[in-house]
Amino acid sequence: MVALIRRRQACGNGCGGEAQRANDQLITMRITDVRALWLSAPLEQPIGGSSRKKTWFNRQAVLVEVHTDEDLVGIGEVFTTVPEVALVAVSKFYQPLLLGENPLDIERLWEKMYFGAGYSGVKGVMIEALSGIDIALWDLRGKVENRPVWQLLPSSSRPLSPAPLPAYAAGGFWAPLADTLAEITGYVAHGFASVKMKVGLGIEEDGQRIAAVRQTIGNDVKLMIDANCGYTADQAIALGKRVEEHNVYWFEEPVLVEDWDGYKKVRESLSMKIAGGEGEYTRWGFRELIGRGCVDIAQPDVMRCGGLTESVKIAQIAAQHNVAYAPHVFCSIVGLAASLHLAAVAPSFEIFEFDMTPNPLRTHLAKTPIEVKDSRVSVPNGAGLGIELDDDALARYMVVRA
Ligand SMILES: [Mg+2]
Known part of the structure; x- marks a missing residue:
């Protein structure tokens, strides 16, 4: 850290952003370890999935720590359905590739990880693990430069200071209808102007539930x-036509992820x-999803699709196609913060998904929570991702540190 501080002092106030970054590239900072942390937080009240097929009894997360010889640690998050495998991918496969590397050389390290995994790294858990590491590298870079990540991401539409972003309440997982209505009414009372509910129970039941929700929240609240x-293309079209009046x-996600033709038909x-x-x-995946005309709204997950480095490129593809x-x-709050930094600079950003279902890893893992006020959420403005984890909470939810 001493070497870094000396260089920044030498730079003084006369260095512009690019010069500062070039200066930082010269620093001989090195990665000394890459760790994966599997967290699990039990829920007091289990929540349903999209349909009755799944119930959540806990919320989980895989965090990544990138350690350096300057005593700085970057934090990221992996979004995965197979945390056991992601732990191995981070700590056994990518860690040896990164040891001794300069953590500020993010784009080159992305390529090293991506091509290092070969055909096995094109989709799936390897990219998910890479995503968490990439986010940790950006957090680290922000901490080195003492700037928030949104200021560092390459973008043609970076604001001087991001205004709070419009957000919608994501919830409405399967529950008896009376409970769903009470939950969504609560989001509207909280001040949300847009809410999202799950469907997938069959066209008849979904149709009735959507009608009931619309009737309850009135016509002024956006409903997604x-x-x-959960559906085939023909089923999704039937449901869509049935609820158009609402x-x-x-x-x-009307149809399977891989059914691009089905998306287009719907x-x-x-x-x-x-x-x-x-x-x-x-x-490359989003080039197909967007280029084939499958969606009006692209929903990349920064913790899955390739991290912040890749999400910037995906956001550009979306903007080029008017998507x-x-x-x-x-x-957890780590991925939430990373998503906010990217959303702040995405040229065609429309609205932010704010998961309102119970999750202690969102509400209790950091010293300062991120919350929605008047249907808007602020982008953290501290160094890096701008969040500070609570060590006691981290220890409480830790399953294993690999
Ligand atoms: Mg979804």
């Missing part, structure tokens, strides 16, 4: 529905917007 890939703003058949992309990977950017965010 999310099937989590003014559904977007229909999310989009061409319905008047409501079609959203998707939380299960897609890298600029809105509305990130998928269902994670």
Whole structure:
């Protein structure tokens, strides 16, 4: 750290951003370790999935720590459904590739990790693990430069200072209808102007539930529905036509992630917007999803699709195709913060997903929580991701540190 401080003092106030960055590149900082942390927080009240098929009894997260010889540690998050495998990918496969490397050389390290995994790293858990490491590298860079990540990400539309971003309440997981209505009414009372509910129970039941929600919240609140890939194209079209009168703003993940033709058919058949992309990977995956005309709204998950480095490129592809950017965010406060920094600079950003379902890893893991006020959420402005984890909470939720 001493070497870094001396260089910054030598630079003084006369260095511009680029000069500062070039200066920092000269620093002989080195990666000394890359660790993966599997966290699990039990829920007092279990929550349902999109349908009755799944119940969540706890919330989990895989965090990444990149350690350096300057006593600085970068933090990231992996979004994965296989935490056991992500731990191995981070600590056994990517860690040896990164030891001794300069952590500020992020783009080159991304390429080293991506091509290092070969064909096995094109999609799936390897990219998810890479994403968490990439976020940790950006957090580290922000801490080195004492600037928030949103100021460092390459973008043609970076604001001088981001205004609080519009956000919608994501919830409405499966529950008896009376409970769902009470939950969504609570989001509206909280001040949310847009809410999202899950569908996937079958066309008849979904139709009744959507009608009941619309009737309860009135016509002034935007309503989105999310099937989590639960329908075929023909089923999704049937549901969409049935609920068109209830003014559904977007229909999310109507069909399987890999069914690009199905997406296109649904989009061409319905008047409501079609959203998707939380299960897609890298600029090449989004080139297909967006380029083939599958979606009006792209929903990359920064913790899955390739990290901040890749999400910047995906956001550019979306903007070039006049597709809105509305990130998928269902994670701990680490991934929430990373998603906010990217959203602040995405040229076609429209609205931020704010998961309102119970999650101690969102509400209790950091010393200062991130919250929504009047349907808007502020981008953290501290160094790096701008969050400071609570060591006691970290220890409380730790399953294993690999
Ligand atoms: Mg979704």
